[in-house]
Amino acid sequence: MGLWFEELTPGLVIEHQIRRTVTESDNVLFSTLTMNPQPLHLDEEFAKDSEFGTRVVNGLFTLSLVIGLSVTDISLGTTVANLGYEVVEMPAPVFHGDTIRVVSTILDARESKSRPTQGIVKLEHRGLNQRDELVSRVVRSALFHRRPAA
Template identity: 55%
Template sequence: MSGLYFEEFEVGQVFKHRMRRTITEADNTFFSALTHNPAALHLDEEYCRTETEFGQRIVNSAFTLGLMVGITVGDTTLGTTVANLGWDEVRFPKPLFHGDTVRVETEVLSKRESRSRPGQGIVEFHHRAYNQKDELVAHCRRSGLMLGKPK
């Protein structure tokens, strides 16, 4: 188990996650197909080359969100989370393209003991994803219900 217990998180703590991921065409195509998203922006190279400002397919933003959060799990919540409580303020300031490499940082924004679940607490994270050019490509706030240290 590599996740942290509620008591081990500190407000202001920053994680620079070592895991990175280069996004492939297969990632984007499979994810879009599995989620029944037929948007030409993700699947039709010719359309994107001739009809969009991007000139190429862009990565499905739902995949970007899932990848961003997934990269953080090993360092923060693996084995110590009870539940993901939600995502807020999800933003994608720049698109990702096939071949881009994503790295992620997480900051602990707040934490409080649960009022209804003794021995557990809520931690609010701010996840930020960057491409290989260090451009911010996604960010969100996420709340997780975390286990307290066993007694």
């Protein structure tokens, strides 16, 4: 189970234990399922001539993975909805074979004015590769359930 609104206090830092190694299949499947024909993701011969020298992982896959790796510890069964994304940064590329881990920080939390059983939480998720390079930074707001009355 995730954390209730009351447990998501500003300043709380969570180093998520679940990590994920990104595969070629992840990248190709995600890119094709989302109708993204960008050759930097799909065409190794094209990508060899790019500044990266090889294919790079679709950034939207990386965004989804970084948030997904936080779900078990933070929002599994306790969130109502994502409300918005204020920051989405990709300061370094992700490549096939990179292992991503996530560190989340609670930036702000306030009671909902219109929903007394819920609260709004602002979270930052930082995705790091196996070399501890920052590959993704996401700041988002989400609506969480308050702890049910006993």
